[in-house]
Amino acid sequence: MTDAMPEPTPAGAWTATTTGAEVAALDDAGAGPRTFEPGPAEEEEPTVTLRVWRGDPSGGDLVDYTLPSEEGEVVLDVVHRIQATLAPDLACRWNCKAGKCGSCSSEINGKPSLMCMTRVDELPEGPITVTPMRTFPILRDLVTDVSFNYEVARRVPAFAPPPAAPGDYRMQQVDVERGQEFRKCIECFMCQDVCHVIRDHEDNKRQYAGPRFFIRYAELEMHPLDTNDRRELLRQRMGLGLCNITKCCTEVCPEHIKITDNAIIPLKERVVDASYDPVAWLGRKILRRHKRSPEEAAAHPR
């Protein structure tokens, strides 16, 4: 993982806005006037401009970097070329360049996106704005401190299988398949970044797990061998009720996990079963369906 590139080379500071003309002027210095044959066929070289946020906790600003454009590039390629030529100290995270490690999350033209999966030629003309994720504290340039997510992860009550000898556990294919979608998560945390519950209302972070962890909770709640009941936890401490199902998490997920439809809404419905549905409550009273011990659950899965 590259948090920062090495210090600037002895050649000196980078010139953020160096243009082709200036470079030509430098070349020409002392070489005497040169005559060109300005043929009509000569075209301006196509360029790409990245407007990158540079800064740290003390503040920062957008800086334009213009480079000759190359075919088939993704935004991360351009960032790397900027590091190699104009700004060796530009900090960014990346690892796989294949949309699988979840390190290069940033906001491109204001939308949470993976830099390595966003093609330059698919973006509209004009400068491309690249900024760090907004929801997490800034470290430097495009690198944010995502440790909030690790703290939330630590608080997800672990998988609790019923007591059985190792090797005696059995699961059916249909039950295993159900949670498979949620395991595609690459932990890019862009869903957490876009979620307005914490993006625009930071104080909610204390009591909100966020979409990435709602899919983790859903996976556990749908696990055929799990015996924990996390519904009250979700309702009281993990802020499931704060989510207003506006689906931005689903829109940005690079793994196309149907976070809202397949995890959050099913969890909300489970919380209704446990806490808000008077008929379900009455049914439990009449049928005496109490909380089951792990042994019972193992004997009679439902």
Add this chain to the structure above:
Amino acid sequence: MTTLDNTTVTPVVIGAPRGGPDAPTLRQDRWWIQPLVTVTVLTVFVVYSTWAVFVNKDYYVGIAMHRDLISPFYSPCIAGSCVAGAKGTAIVANWWRITPALIVIGGPLGFRLTCYYYRRAYYRGFWQSPPNCAVADGHRRYTGESRFPLILQNVHRYFFLIGVFFNVILTIDAVMAFRMPGEGGIGVSVGTLVLCVNAILLWLYSVSCHAARHLCGGHVRTFSTHPVRYRLWKLLTPLNGRHMQFAWASLIFVALTDLYVRLVASGTITDPKLF
């Protein structure tokens, strides 16, 4: 085992400096179109349906025109004030003298207001919370659906059942629309087709509901021990993926159905018999 007691509050530093410019959004695309369309269509629908509910006339095409067409806003017509012919078999509210549509409208209205899809649409469109993804929320404080009154959204599953009840009624209406009273026998007119399409769209909207998907099978932990529920769940899941489309299609068509019945009943157009 409940897991509530073993959990501690997530330690987070609130107010640490963030990166990026302090702007409500850096999006450059036309992100405002989506909420604008939502607000426009829903407003037009609300204005039209309010008018349709309160005009209290032209909602039934009866024997005089050899048809049996009733507007979905007025069915089942169970008030004393219903026009002759439109009356349901059981008049429940004989004392009801104002527009009969008011008795009817509460159920479908509650169903749509608490629908997971419409919630998304109006939270974004009307409440600006958020107007679109990565666009700043229009409010300073936010408690989502965790407090009164929005916590009441959790009753959606009951409105789903009410919605199904109305679907049954409107399906009966659609079947009745094949009758051509006074002309003898049965037939198909444009009005028949309109009522049928309306009923079909409403059924699609209801069965694709998220609460339905949960109630029919989504709530079980192990599909393998509930094969029938699993089959049902598998059947509803692809429909559920289209819930948004069904929500808009059925909303618009229900208004168009009312409009068609209204135009025929008022004599503005005649309902052509096809066969």
